[in-house]
Amino acid sequence: MKGTLLKRTLIFGGARSGKSAYAEQLAIASGKPVVYLATAQAGDAEMQARIAHHQARRPAQWQTHECPINLAQSIAQLSSADNLILLDCLTLWLSNLLFFETHEYPEIGSITAPAEFTLQRAALLQVLQDLPGEIIMVSNEVGMGIIPQGAISRWFVDEAGRLNQAIAAQCEQVSWVAAGLPLHLKGG
Secondary structure, X not given: OOOOOOOEEXXXXXOOOOHHHHHHHHHHHHOOOEEEEEXXXXXXXXXXXXXXXXXXXXXXXXXXXXXXXXXXXXXXXXXXXXXXXEXXXXXXHHHHHHOOOOOOOXXXXXXXXXXXXXXXXXXXXXXXXXXXXXXXXXXXXXXXXXXXXXXXXXXXXXXXXXXXXXXXXXXOEEXXXXXXXXXXXXXX
C-alpha cells in the first residue's frame, strides 16, 4: 500500500462509516510524517468523547494541530513535499464557519452565508491547487437522507454537498466509505 496515495485525496461517507479509520490507514501506509488537522471543537461531553476516541487511535508521532476556522492558512503553513496532511473533517469545519459569527438564523426563508464562510471556503479551494505535499481530507455525506425542515439545516446540507463536489473536482483520488469498506470513485 506504500506509495499508492496521490497528491489530494477525499474520503467521504456517512456517520460512523469508517472513513476516518480508512484515512488513518492510508496516512500510515504512506510512510511519511503525518500532520493531523483537527477541526472538531469540544462543545459538550458527547463531542469530547468523540474527540478522545479519535485521539486514542492516532499514532503518538503524528503532529496534531487544531484548526476550527483558518484551515487554508494551516494547510499552507504545514504542508511540505516530505509530509502528509490528514484533515478530519470538512463538515465539522463547515459547521464551525456557519456559527462563527454569532447571530440567529431564520426557521424559514433563505440563509445568507456568513462572510467568513465565503472567505475561508475560497481560501481552502485555492490552497489545494498549489499544495506542495499530500493531503487526505475526510468529509461526511449528509445529503442522502430526508430533506431537513429548517432553513439552516437545508443550507448546511446544500453547502456540504457543494463543498464535497468542489473538493472532489480537485482531488486525484476520491473514495466513498460504507461499513468500513472503501469504494473508489476516482483514481482508485
